[in-house]
Amino acid sequence: MAKVQGEVIIDLEKCKGCELCIIACPEETLAIANIINKKGYRYAIKAQDNCTGCANCALVCPDAVITVYRKVEKAPKQAV
Amino acid sequence: MSELNEIMNPIKENICLPEFLVYERPDTLTExxxxxxxxxxxxTVxxxxxxxxxEMGIVGDTIGVAPVGCSVFAYHYLGVDMQQAAHGRACAVATGIKRVMPEKIVFTYQGDGDxxxxxTAETVHAANRGENLLVIFINNGIYGMTSGQMAPTSLEGMVTTTSPYGRDVLTQGYPLKISELLAHLPGVYYVTRQAVNTAGNVRKTKKALQRGLEYQKKNLGFCLVEVVSNCPSNLKMTPLESNEFVANQMIPFYPLGDIKVPEVK
Amino acid sequence: MGDVKFMKGNEALSEAMIRAGCDAYFGYPITPQSEVLEYLAREATKRTGMVVLQAESEVSAINMIYGAAGCGKRVMTTSSSPGISLMQEGLSYIASAELPCLVANINRGGPGLGTIQPAQGDYFQSVKGGGHGDYHLVVLAPCSVQEMVDYVKLGFELADKYRTPVMILADGAIGQMMEKVELFPQMERVVTDYPWATTGRPAGKDRRYITSLHIQPEKMEEINHTLQAKYKVMQETEVRYQALHLDDAEYLMTGFGLAARICIKAMELGRAKGYKIGMIRPQTLFPFPTKIYAEVAPRIKGILDVEMNAGQMIEDVRLSVEGKTRVEFFGRMGGMIPSPDEILENFEKYFIKGS
Incomplete structure (x- = not known):
């Protein structure tokens, strides 16, 4: 089976903490921080290391502060 | 990258490589x-x-018109040549641009008040002349910039600062379905209503915008992409609640989907 | 030497527009200037490829002008008083965004829907701003069909030079009358390359935007200073007027456009009776020819200002002479045109019989 690894990078200083990404994430990777950024918003952070790189969070992010990577490693074919 | 970002965003060097990039902020948005x-x-829109x-590679061929309302500053963000129009006049301004530069792709970006x-007159007549414009219409059912007054698209019974007891349709008129109204006109080529309240709807809105711009590239006629949207501050809701309002109140009255699509011959 | 023709004022204006290499006209029919759109619809596009579009309203027309002017194109619209009122919002935006364009007002009698007969009641609206905010239009006041033609060319030149809206303030009579006119030869439509024009973001460069919105008051004041500095330069360099018999004048008659033309006849009648009357006819109402009035005022006995309104330009005449001479007024309103005889009668009433 292919191994999928994703990664999100959130520009935390620009995040406005609207939480739309948190709801959009099917893996519950994201959560809201308990501290605030320079704008005064509690920003979104990665709470778990289980991102699949589906990019739903980035799609719904109004402020375009999320960058997403997705690495798919195909499993080597097994000899039959 | 700021200090906060450095601490909180440890970069996984084996994944964060250009070849694995699936989403980043478009370079056509200004900083x-x-x-x-x-x-x-x-x-989002x-x-x-x-x-x-x-993606279409039309940065140098696109001219936009910003309205009056919350998106009055659209030209600060959209990295294409832009003109800022007087309140409501975006379709007239866009007509002026398009008529003298028919080879360019011209869009307006307007809210429901604008x-x-x-x-309304400028919009209806631009549509009726079949002006080759893409009109992006953000319908959030309320006035944003002036702080929460009733919009023509406010729902029946909706409480706003100028309908404090709820919109009474008998004295304040009915919510106006602009997309359905314009779809009847022969000059209108493509009308669709989308939303940006979920990831799925965001994907569909993007496709609709793409379709509208593709049609403009070929000068096929007037295109309208309505986007049912939220206004958390003036609905006095959290962003998540406002998106639920969009799903549960707005979309049932303003159903999503294509309203007029070109006939396939 | 161009062609000499016998033409109606509105048609001559339209012909001049085509010949000046105008790129686009957006307008809406209104009496007494509907011939402009009709003439252009018939002639313009087939001859020069110029865009001619009948808008759904004057509001829309002036905003189409804004859009097309913002692309660096040579554009013009025309209307008459009630329609020009509808354009004031757009003109304020155009002045603030510093876009060049030409507008002609074929002034009719008002206020309100008024009458379709000629009048000059739009002087204040044209010269003092008209729309909201501190701005001016350059205002040119033709008194003949020939000047209708000449001012189209001049108007476009001034609009481009100062990036400003220019208005030709004529009246229904000049629009409707037929006269001999010499037309300048057809000019090429020029493809401009203004750095401010929104023609599509150039590769490797920043995008352009046209706006009149500057939320920061410091910035908005700076924009105002820019505009005012521009108006000051115009006041120093763009004043135009016609002066007659200033060398021996003991009295002046003054007025603009059609009223001035009738005054010239009244002046001649008066001179035949031995009154030493001179004449100043401002051709630019903004910038106003203040200096010439100030210069003449100390050595004359009085000025009769004649207008087809209740007395509007007279305020600028009085400001110019700073009390150094007596300024009296005679006017007709609501579409009535003064006759040379009644002008002279009023002149005699004020200055000869010494009322």
Whole structure:
């Protein structure tokens, strides 16, 4: 089976903490921080290391502060 | 990257490589941060529009018109040549641009007050002339910039600062379905209504914008992409609640989907 | 030497527009200037490829002008008083965004829907701003069909030079009358390359935007200073007027456009009776020819200002002479045109019989 690894990078200083990404994430990777950024918003952070790189969070992010990577490693074919 | 970002965003060097990039901020958005409230649909549509402009490679061929309302500053964010129009006049300004530069792709970006109240005449006649414009219509059912007054698209019974007891249709008129109204006109080529309240709807809105711009590239006629959106601040809701309002109140009255599509011959 | 023709004022204006290499006209029919759109619809596009579009309203027309002017194109619209009122919002935006364009007002009698007969009641609206905010239009006041033609060319030149809206303030009579006119030869439509024009973001460069919105008051004041500095230069360099018999004048008659033309006849009648009357006819109402009035005022006995309104330009005449001479007024309103005889009668009433 292919191994999928994703990664999100959130520009935390620009995040406005609207939480739309948190709801959009099917893996519950994201959560809201308990501290605030320079704008005064509690920003979104990665709470778990289980991102699949589906990019739903980035799609719904109004402020375009999320960058997403997705690495798919195909499993080597097994000899039959 | 700021200190906060360095601490909180440890980069996984084996994944964060250009070949694995699946989403990044479109380079056609300017560096300027949006002034919009947290969770506002305007920001999302700005972003989608610029993604499409980038992907289609039409940055140098596109001229936009910004309205009056919350998106009055659209030209600060959209990295294409832009003109800022008087309240409601975006379709007239865009007509002026398009008629003298028919080879360019011209869009307007307007809210419900701008397009469906003060600018109704300009919109209807631009549509009726079949002007080759893409009109992006953000319908959030309320006035944002002036702080929460009733819009022509406010729902029946909706409480706003100028309908404090709820919109009474007998004295304040009915919510106006602009897309359905314009779809009847022969000059109108493509009308669709989308939303940006979920990831799925965001994807569909992007496709609709892409379709609208593709049609403009071929000068096929007037295109309208209505986007049902939210206004957390003036609905006095959290962004998530406002998106639920969109799903549970707005979309049932303003159903999503294509309203007029070109006939396939 | 161009062609010499016998033409109606509105048609001559339209012909001049085509010949000046105008790129686009957006307008809406209104009496007494509907011939402009009709003439252009018939002639313009087939001859030069110029865009001619009948808008759904004057509001829309002036905003189409804004859009097309913002692309660096040579554009013009025309209307008459009630329609020009509808354009004031757009003109304020155009002045603030510093876009060049030409507008002609074929002034009719008002206020309100008024009458379709000629009048000059739009002087204040044209010269003092008209729309909201501190701005001016350059205002040119033709008194003949020939000047209708000449001022189209001049108007476009001034609009481009100062990036400003220019208005030709004529009246229904000049629009409707037929006269001999010499037309300048057809000019090429020029493809401009203004750095500010929104023609599509150039590769490797920043995008352009046209706006009149500057939320920061410091910035908005700076924009105002820019505009005012521009108006000051115009006041120093763009004043135009016609002067007659200033060398021996003991009295002056003054007025603009059609009223001035009738005054010239009244002046001649008066001179035949031995009154030493001179004449100043401002051709630019903004910038106003203040200096010439100030210069003449100390050595004359009085000025009769004649207008087809209740007395509007007279305020600028009085400001110019700073009390150094007596300024009296005679006017007709609501579409009535003064006759040379009644002008002279009023002149005698004020200055000869010494009322």
């Amino acid at each position: 300027q941060e949006f002034h919009y409230c947290p969770g506002c649909g305007h920001s 700005h972003k989608l529009l610029m993604e499409v402009v980038s 397009l469906a109240a003060i600018g």
